[in-house]
Amino acid sequence: GCNPLAETGRSKLQNQRAVLNQQILKAVRMRAGAENLLRATTNNKVREQVLLELSFVNSDLQILKEELEGLNISVEVYQNAGETFSIPLVPLGLKETKDVDFTLPLKDFILEHYSQDSSEYEDEIADLMDLRQACRTPSRDEAGIEMLISYFLQLGHVENRFFPPTRHTGVLFTWYDSFTGVPVCQQNLLLEKASVLFNIGALYTQIGTRCNRQTQAGLENAVNAFQKAAGVLSYLKETFTHTPSYDMSPAMLNVLVKMMLAQARECVFEQIGLSGIRNEFFTLVKMTQEVAKVGEVYMLVNTAMNQEPVKENIPYSWSKLAQIKSDHYKALAHYFIATILCDHELQRGDDEDQQEKALSQLYDCVPEGLMVLAVLKDKVQRKQLGKAHLRKAIVYHEEALRVCGLCKKLRNIEVLQEVLTAAHKRSLLKYAQQETEDDFLSLIQAPDILPKTEHKIETIAPQFSKVKVKDFFHKLGPLTVFSAKQRWTAPRTICLHHEAGELGFSLKGGSPVQVYCLDPVCSAASAGLKEGDYIVSVGGMDCKWLGVNEVLEKLKSGGKQPVELEVISCQDTAASLHSKSATYSMGMQKTYSLICLAMDEDKIDQSKKAPLKLPFLSWGTKNRQKAASTLCLPSAVAGSSQTKKKLSPFTLLNTESSLY
Secondary structure, eight states: OOOTTOOOHHHHHHHHHHHHHHHHHHHHHHHHHHHHHHHHOOOHHHHHHHHHHHHHHHHHHHHHHHHHHHHHTOGGGGSOTTOOSOOOOOOOOOOOBOOOOOHHHHHHHHHHHSOSOGGGGHHHHHHHHHHHHHTTSOOSSHHHHHHHHHHHHHHHHHHHHHOOTTSOOSOOEEEEOTTTOOEEEESOHHHHHHHHHHHHHHHHHHHHHHSOTTSHHHHHHHHHHHHHHHHHHHHHHHHOTTOSSGGGSHHHHHHHHHHHHHHHHHHHHHHHTTTOOOOOHHHHHHHHHHHHHHHHHHHHHHHHHTSTTGGGTSOHHHHHHHHHHHHHHHHHHHHHHHHHHHHOOOOTTSOHHHHHHHHHTTBSSOOTTOOHHHHHHOHHHHHHHHHHHHHHHHHHHHHHHHHHHHOHHHHTOHHHHHHHHHHHHHHHHHHHTSOOOOOGGGGOOOOOBOOOOSSOOOOOOOOGGGSOOOOTTGGGOOTTTSSTTOOBOOOEEEEEOOBTTBOSSEEESSSSOEEESOOTTSHHHHTTOOTTOEEEEETTEEOTTOOHHHHHHHHHHTTTSOEEEEEEOBOOOTTTSOSOOOOEETTEEOOOOHHHHSOOGGGSOTTSOOOOOOOGGGOOHHHHHHOOSSOOOGGGOTTOOOOOOOOOTTOTTSSTTTOO
């Protein structure tokens, strides 16, 4: 990872984000306390004081939220330093987290579950914590992406090794919402995995905005980065469907995916026009359709940003920037088609049919009384329709400038103002160059332009298999056997005596090998060896990763001397496993909040004498055996008539059950 103390523009933004997150947490706790006091007291004077305090706290929260929005729109920091005249692209900021100490929980679990000396794994635990710490400040390049992916994959090994489905290991993960700054705390490793995935997507967006958009290679890299960002966020949306954080909710991720694909589409248009746009009929037709497509996708992004529940949490300036870009690129489309009509008269050698077909593809319908071929042949009609398009382009440019001027955050982005102003002046100049005489045809309205593109933009799914990682806790043994879901007896020492060169049993399986066909009257059976035991050590040498031939060789290498074996017996876990679990999607356990897992007493069948249900985290052995086959999450129940309470971004911590 990068040096966390380095004074770069990006690190300063992340440090400011961390400070704001702490201030928001403090304000949210104060508000929760004030609301609890308001509900508890009946004294009118106290209630007045509490209401006054609540108004101050709410004002502070609103100010802090606006400051956080300012960090999210600080796009200049992430742009390429060499760019001079390009509309800024929007990156995602990395989610902030608190330090996590794995040492005691993992060492206790190794001692208790695996019956091994936990002090031998201190280096491995330190490596895991160092990797997590480095992932908080990843470098803005492929090396940073690879490091985040390696930690994500390592978490898969850690989850299988140390996080059983029946209980929590005591490791508390805290991640702050990227948009609201509200913390989410869980003893669930899936929150950690989902947040790392979000940061992988966010880092891809930062790589995309950093690319040099003045070169062909830079634009190709930017398109690729935004497509990969959309792929990671889409994977996060489909895999972790019950995340308790607003920035990782399905609705928010859906909007972010659309925004990243729109920015990729914008870079594709810039790539097409990078070498210059020739003032030629068919070239301008192609550019008109391409730029109209950019305007259309940004219009859809703006529409999605203004829908509930995303509208309340997404930065206001992002929505306005999407609106500005939509108007700007629509204006360019009308400017290009006006240039076609005003600068290219039908000549004797031109192909009328081809020009008519190309121009017809730009319109869904032409103004009443006009025919495409007639417009091409009639100089007056061409000019009048061209001026109508110029007027519409000027209207769009003026609207973009107006919206930019009204948004405080966007008003301070100088390059955005310069690009919008230059495009507006160009359209005004083009309009002024046309003849000033107007007749009644000058009042026709320019028809809408049909968007069309020859370049397909879609998400690129993350390819985690390309990053190879080695399990830090490889010494514990093969993961298929030595996992948190399996339970064994403590290692037993068996003193094996050779009987006429025979062992008295056979071995099978891969790593580790398993005892089978045990002769019940042999010396090994008398010493305590059982059918199905796993051999984990021979003569003091670890053999968890050895195959049958290698173990047999070690057993016979001692000749007629007794050989000490260490064996373990697998315990039956079917009865002890809690049959309630979160649902699975795409081979990965979904995240869930404890709010979703809380027992709803209103749904208890009153006709049954059901005992008092305990919280999810305190189920005992009796309740584990009585549980249903799957856990029904309240949010996924079809036809539920229960009204959903609308939560503010700052009400997650108002109740004790929400702070988990």
